[in-house]
Amino acid sequence: MSIVNLWLKTFLDILFFPCRSFSPWIALIFISFLTGLFLLAVYKVFSNQQKIKIAKNRIKAHLLELRLFSDDLVISLQAQGQLFFWNLKYFLQVLRPLVIMVIPLSFLLSHLNLWFAWEPMPPGERMIVKIKLKEGVNLQNFNISLESTEGYEVETPPLRIEAEKEINWRIKALKSGKFEMPFWFDNQKITKEIIIGSNSWQRLSPVRPASGLIRELLNPGERPLSDSLIEEIVISYPSRRLNFFGLKIHWLIAYFFLSIITGLILKRPLKVEI
Amino acid sequence: MKRRQFLELTFLTSLTLASNPPFIYGRGKRETPLKVLILGLDGLDPNLVSRFIKKGSLPHFQRLISQGGFSVLGTSIPPQSPVAWANFITGMDPSGHGIFDFMHRDPSNYLPVFSGTLSEEPKKKISLGEWVLPLSRGQIKLLRQGKAFWQILEEHDIPSVISRMPSNYPPAQTKQRSLSGMGTPDIMGSYGIFNYYTTESGEINPDIGGGRIHQVYVIGHQVEASLPGPVNPFRRDRPEATLDFKVYLDPVYPVAKIVIGHEEFILKEKEWSGWRRVEFPLIPGKSVRGICQFYLKEIRPHFKLYISPVHIDPANPVLPICTPADYSRELVAHLGLFHTKGLPADTSALDNNVLNEAEFLHQDNGFLEENLAMLDFELQRFHSGLLFFYLSSTDQRQHMFWRFLDENHPAYDSQLARQFGQEIENIYIQMDQLIARIEKYLDKKTVLIIMSDHGFNPFIRGFNLNTWLFETGYHKLRNPWVQDKGSLFEYTDWSRTKAYGLGLNGLYINLKGRESQGIVNPGSEYEHLVRELANRLEAIVDPLTGKKPIYKAYITREIYKGPYLNQAPDIILGFNWGYRISWSSPLGKFPSEVLEFNRQKWSGDHMGAAELIPGILIANRKIVHPAPSLTDVTATIFDLFGLQIPLEMKGRPVLKIS
Numbered sequence: 001m002s003i004v005n006l007w008l009k010t011f012l013d014i015l016f017f018p019c020r021s022f023s024p025w026i027a028l029i030f031i032s033f034l035t036g037l038f039l040l041a042v043y044k045v046f047s048n049q050q051k052i053k054i055a056k057n058r059i060k061a062h063l064l065e066l067r068l069f070s071d072d073l074v075i076s077l078q079a080q081g082q083l084f085f086w087n088l089k090y091f092l093q094v095l096r097p098l099v100i101m102v103i104p105l106s107f108l109l110s111h112l113n114l115w116f117a118w119e120p121m122p123p124g125e126r127m128i129v130k131i132k133l134k135e136g137v138n139l140q141n142f143n144i145s146l147e148s149t150e151g152y153e154v155e156t157p158p159l160r161i162e163a164e165k166e167i168n169w170r171i172k173a174l175k176s177g178k179f180e181m182p183f184w185f186d187n188q189k190i191t192k193e194i195i196i197g198s199n200s201w202q203r204l205s206p207v208r209p210a211s212g213l214i215r216e217l218l219n220p221g222e223r224p225l226s227d228s229l230i231e232e233i234v235i236s237y238p239s240r241r242l243n244f245f246g247l248k249i250h251w252l253i254a255y256f257f258l259s260i261i262t263g264l265i266l267k268r269p270l271k272v273e274i
Numbered sequence: 275m276k277r278r279q280f281l282e283l284t285f286l287t288s289l290t291l292a293s294n295p296p297f298i299y300g301r302g303k304r305e306t307p308l309k310v311l312i313l314g315l316d317g318l319d320p321n322l323v324s325r326f327i328k329k330g331s332l333p334h335f336q337r338l339i340s341q342g343g344f345s346v347l348g349t350s351i352p353p354q355s356p357v358a359w360a361n362f363i364t365g366m367d368p369s370g371h372g373i374f375d376f377m378h379r380d381p382s383n384y385l386p387v388f389s390g391t392l393s394e395e396p397k398k399k400i401s402l403g404e405w406v407l408p409l410s411r412g413q414i415k416l417l418r419q420g421k422a423f424w425q426i427l428e429e430h431d432i433p434s435v436i437s438r439m440p441s442n443y444p445p446a447q448t449k450q451r452s453l454s455g456m457g458t459p460d461i462m463g464s465y466g467i468f469n470y471y472t473t474e475s476g477e478i479n480p481d482i483g484g485g486r487i488h489q490v491y492v493i494g495h496q497v498e499a500s501l502p503g504p505v506n507p508f509r510r511d512r513p514e515a516t517l518d519f520k521v522y523l524d525p526v527y528p529v530a531k532i533v534i535g536h537e538e539f540i541l542k543e544k545e546w547s548g549w550r551r552v553e554f555p556l557i558p559g560k561s562v563r564g565i566c567q568f569y570l571k572e573i574r575p576h577f578k579l580y581i582s583p584v585h586i587d588p589a590n591p592v593l594p595i596c597t598p599a600d601y602s603r604e605l606v607a608h609l610g611l612f613h614t615k616g617l618p619a620d621t622s623a624l625d626n627n628v629l630n631e632a633e634f635l636h637q638d639n640g641f642l643e644e645n646l647a648m649l650d651f652e653l654q655r656f657h658s659g660l661l662f663f664y665l666s667s668t669d670q671r672q673h674m675f676w677r678f679l680d681e682n683h684p685a686y687d688s689q690l691a692r693q694f695g696q697e698i699e700n701i702y703i704q705m706d707q708l709i710a711r712i713e714k715y716l717d718k719k720t721v722l723i724i725m726s727d728h729g730f731n732p733f734i735r736g737f738n739l740n741t742w743l744f745e746t747g748y749h750k751l752r753n754p755w756v757q758d759k760g761s762l763f764e765y766t767d768w769s770r771t772k773a774y775g776l777g778l779n780g781l782y783i784n785l786k787g788r789e790s791q792g793i794v795n796p797g798s799e800y801e802h803l804v805r806e807l808a809n810r811l812e813a814i815v816d817p818l819t820g821k822k823p824i825y826k827a828y829i830t831r832e833i834y835k836g837p838y839l840n841q842a843p844d845i846i847l848g849f850n851w852g853y854r855i856s857w858s859s860p861l862g863k864f865p866s867e868v869l870e871f872n873r874q875k876w877s878g879d880h881m882g883a884a885e886l887i888p889g890i891l892i893a894n895r896k897i898v899h900p901a902p903s904l905t906d907v908t909a910t911i912f913d914l915f916g917l918q919i920p921l922e923m924k925g926r927p928v929l930k931i932s
């Protein structure tokens with residue numbers, strides 16, 4: 001899992017490097033274009049193009065039949081039955097490439113989320129840092145501290161919330177940049193990445209998780225924690241919305257539309273039947 | 275019960291159903307040879323300015339006055355802020371703009387109504403089970419009559435920005451930028467209701483004005499409570515919308531996390547949260563948004579949390595607070611969230627010991643800072659026309675801290691006086707620093723006017739007008755043995771009552787044909803009664819001080835002639851120095867004493883005779899008029915822009931232009 005994450009992270013870092021100083025829209029359009037292209041390729045390779053074509057033609061034919069013989073009850077019932085049958089066949093043909101796409105796509109989405117879903121905290125602002133402990137850990141005996149660094153100041157003592165199995169701190173961002181937050185417990189140091197900046201667009205990792213398949217898939221920004229008591233460390237970055245002519249939209253919506261548009265435009269020149 | 279609470283009773287708006295002013299652009303564009311910058315400093319008192327200048331505390335005031343001019347400024351009758359600022363806005367007296375008091379009365383039922391704004395529920399509704407759906411829009415109407423001076427400037431294409439003008443909610447229709455001020459309600463539709471959550475049962479008091487106190491319990495280091503919101507007009511039983519929240523306390527350290535709606539933040543003991551957004555759900559898809567501040571007063575031994583009144587969110591205003599409709603959003607984009615409720619300082623919280631003096635000042639200083647940042651922002655783009663900016667802190671501090679100026683004040687406290695005895699002087703010094711702060715924006719073509727609506731005097735003795743009317747036989751109760759019970763004239767026998775007191779300065783005759791159960795005949799019976807009452811009121815002597823509580827009883831028909839005279843009280847009381855209407859009389863109550871000491875922290879006021887508490891006029895130009903008044907400043911604006919003074923306006927220009 002870590003290898004895949006590292007590979008994808010590096011890939012996107014390189015891919016987005018030239019876009020860093022522009023609006024996130026540029027990068028989003030770029031990656032949506034690549035995604036559309038990639039989806040078409042997967043589709044072409046993993047589907048039976050011939051069978052899809054046949055199924056689509058049959059659907060069209062039966063639709064025509066239905067319209068022409070709409071006053072003949074027997075023919076239209078037969079046509080409806082055929083229509084249902086070929087729709088099912090079409091769906092089964094499409095299913096295979098879809099299933100194959102899901103795996104790389106979900107990896108990609110969780111990585112893109114790091115880039116587009118949050119904004120770094122501007123200097124002067126305050127946010128909450130949370131450590132979530134695993135079930136069964138006694139909060140009172142769990143001695144952990146968070147240190148201030150030049151990038152941020154820890155403003156509160158640890159706030160221990162038994163009901164949520166959480167320890168919270170409030171920090172104040174001081175200086176733009178990428179910093180390591182050192183947590184100390186039992187003479188052991190664990191760290192969490194934090195990024196402070198105003199109006200900048202970069203990859204953020206709000207969560208450093210404990211190791212585990214799903215946890216790592218969902219939070220691919222940092223290497224998983226090896227310690228067994230902590231479930232995750234979370235920074236409450238403000239969420240990012242893309243500005244679309246004054247409308248604030250979530251990046252996923254823009255991403256899906258742009259990818260689909262790419263697919264629809266390129267399917268003919270690339271001769272893909274969808 | 276306080277003034278505020280009684281306002282709440284009568285001022286329920288149908289939130290969310292009000293219509294916003296239309297979205298129009300295109301304000302005045304003319305390049306004017308002179309620019310006019312007016313700072314409205316509510317309640318700035320000429321005597322105190324002189325005193326502090328002599329002391330050397332106000333060097334910038336002193337310099338400005340030596341270069342330009344200084345004068346007392348005749349205030350309105352009565353000298354209440356909504357009345358006085360309406361005089362300035364329209365250039366007319368109250369009979370021209372129709373605002374005679376904070377509160378008017380409905381002659382059909384003798385109940386108080388808010389004088390500045392009328393809110394109407396949608397006329398067409400349908401009921402679906404327990405839901406009620408409006409089919410038409412509700413309305414919020416500004417009751418102030420007459421054109422505002424900036425509407426006339428707009429007709430001449432002169433740009434203006436009017437920020438936080440009192441008596442202008444909802445803001446008068448204009449394409450120019452304006453933000454409403456005093457009179458703007460909180461999200462409950464009231465003048466401001468704070469919420470206070472405490473585990474200390476001794477603090478529980480169900481009957482306080484301007485706030486609600488909730489008993490809470492700490493269970494497992496958690497507090498669960500709910501924040502009341504506006505009445506839900508979509509429900510047949512019209513419950514209050516509420517927002518539940520949780521507070522998590524650390525078992526040892528004085529720190530807590532508050533989770534409310536989408537907000538989650540950590541406060542240490544004695545910390546303020548700054549503005550936080552809250553959203554009250556009404557029906558699926560419809561909610562009301564507001565902003566409020568949290569103050570974690572204490573964690574242990576008792577848990578005490580203060581939540582400020584919920585202000586209308588300027589980024590998503592649920593009621594019309596500005597023109598054009600997106601002006602407040604523009605300000606938020608540049609300045610962050612800011613207060614929107616008129617008179618934001620929480621005087622009720624201080625009066626009820628929910629906030630102490632230091633906490634009150636901390637909060638009000640924050641509001642002042644928001645205003646100063648907004649003023650800076652507008653000054654940076656002030657290139658032509660007029661900019662008016664209003665500040666309420668001068669007024670509110672004097673109301674709450676006057677008790678420390680005088681050892682004989684019934685609410686004087688020597689220990690607190692040592693700590694806060696300088697606060698009134700401090701706010702004057704802050705205004706002095708404001709002059710220095712705006713100096714860099716003043717070029718040769720900028721005329722600077724600093725004005726106040728009235729001065730100040732101590733509030734030592736309260737006069738129970740209704741008790742006096744009862745004792746002298748002008749007001750009859752159905753069962754006199756319950757004299758000090760009930761409110762809003764619950765026990766009044768209208769068939770035998772000739773007069774009643776309502777509002778802060780008003781006395782009304784129970785006039786046949788006007789009041790629903792009037793008994794006094796119009797004509798000579800009425801004239802005689804008014805004259806008799808005015809004479810008797812002016813003759814009252816306070817046995818304790820030997821002073822006359824009422825300096826002048828103005829007969830409104832003699833001093834006013836305008837078209838809205840029929841809405842006026844018949845007599846307006848002008849109190850003597852140190853006197854004011856009592857806390858109970860405006861509520862239609864009859865306490866046993868006619869005169870009583872005021873022991874509240876609200877210890878300074880301005881309901882006296884206009885002659886006793888004039889406002890102030892300071893300008894960077896010479897003042898040529900010997901005794902200017904508020905309406906003269908309005909006339910001056912037109913004169914400075916070379917415009918004809920509108921006929922309905924009474925004033926004369928007071929500044930030398932060259």
Ligand SMILES: [Zn+2]
Binds near residue numbers: 317355669670673880
């Ligand atoms: Zn006042």
